[in-house]
Amino acid sequence: MTDDKGMVAGEPHYIREYRRMISSLRKRSANEEEVMERAVGGAYEKTGAVQAALIDELIPERPIHIIDVGCGSGRLAYALRGQKRIAYSGFDIMADLVEYAKSKCGRSDWRLETISTLQLPVPNACADMVVFMSVFTHLKPGEIKIYIKEALRVLKPGGLVVASYLDPNEPRHTKGWLPAPLQLLARLLGRDVMLTRTSQKMLAEWLTDGGFVIERAIDDGSFGQHVLIASKSGGQIATADGSSYEN
Numbered sequence: 001m002t003d004d005k006g007m008v009a010g011e012p013h014y015i016r017e018y019r020r021m022i023s024s025l026r027k028r029s030a031n032e033e034e035v036m037e038r039a040v041g042g043a044y045e046k047t048g049a050v051q052a053a054l055i056d057e058l059i060p061e062r063p064i065h066i067i068d069v070g071c072g073s074g075r076l077a078y079a080l081r082g083q084k085r086i087a088y089s090g091f092d093i094m095a096d097l098v099e100y101a102k103s104k105c106g107r108s109d110w111r112l113e114t115i116s117t118l119q120l121p122v123p124n125a126c127a128d129m130v131v132f133m134s135v136f137t138h139l140k141p142g143e144i145k146i147y148i149k150e151a152l153r154v155l156k157p158g159g160l161v162v163a164s165y166l167d168p169n170e171p172r173h174t175k176g177w178l179p180a181p182l183q184l185l186a187r188l189l190g191r192d193v194m195l196t197r198t199s200q201k202m203l204a205e206w207l208t209d210g211g212f213v214i215e216r217a218i219d220d221g222s223f224g225q226h227v228l229i230a231s232k233s234g235g236q237i238a239t240a241d242g243s244s245y246e247n
């Protein structure tokens, strides 16, 4: 049941807030490309290229299946579109973003779909990598933990989860942070969505509690957010120099 603003009663906060934000962006810009890019944080090609380079470094050359959770308007899909070795499944809660991503990357062999729950519509142990870029930053701790469980389920043994986060201990991530009442107002007005900060220690704990082994942290600012990489034990982990090891 939707009301006159297209809101659905009882829907999760992330769907409600992203819908509101996209509608607010459209009121402020008639340029749909700009709306689609701003809805995921902008710097479309640059950010996608940085994310794609990390994937190539983590698992170079061999054929892989990547699941991009919160794929948005396709920053990563667009950057990876030329790689035949990659089978890609992108899921997002916003149909408009998914449709835009589909048309931008032009890979009819890739799966891009809208989801409305925290369950991934894929079988167990089907993926080599699950990517959450700028997604945990918009979810509550309980929701993040559900996605961590899902990542473990859908990854093959040795598969990697790559997750970015905003760290309350990182001055770059606290700069410009609005006090809670102003954040709430921005969310109600569709000017922003929920922003969550998670310390590295906390996210690492959730990942290890969820059955992952922490492999690496990237906190040099290259992603705008910090990134944690963890593996599902019981398989070969590819290293940057092309060798691999059993974990």
Ligand SMILES: C[S@@+](CC[C@H](N)C(=O)[O-])C[C@H]1O[C@@H](n2cnc3c(N)ncnc32)[C@H](O)[C@@H]1O
Residues within 6 Å of the ligand: 014, 015, 018, 039, 040, 041, 069, 070, 071, 072, 073, 074, 075, 076, 091, 092, 093, 094, 097, 117, 118, 132, 133, 134, 135, 138, 139
């Ligand atoms: C900041 S954007 C980042 C998009 C993309 N990962 C990227 O880096 O370009 C966050 C994305 O997460 C999506 N999102 C928010 N909550 C989600 C959820 N529970 N499940 C899947 N996607 C979600 C939003 O619709 C949005 O596209």
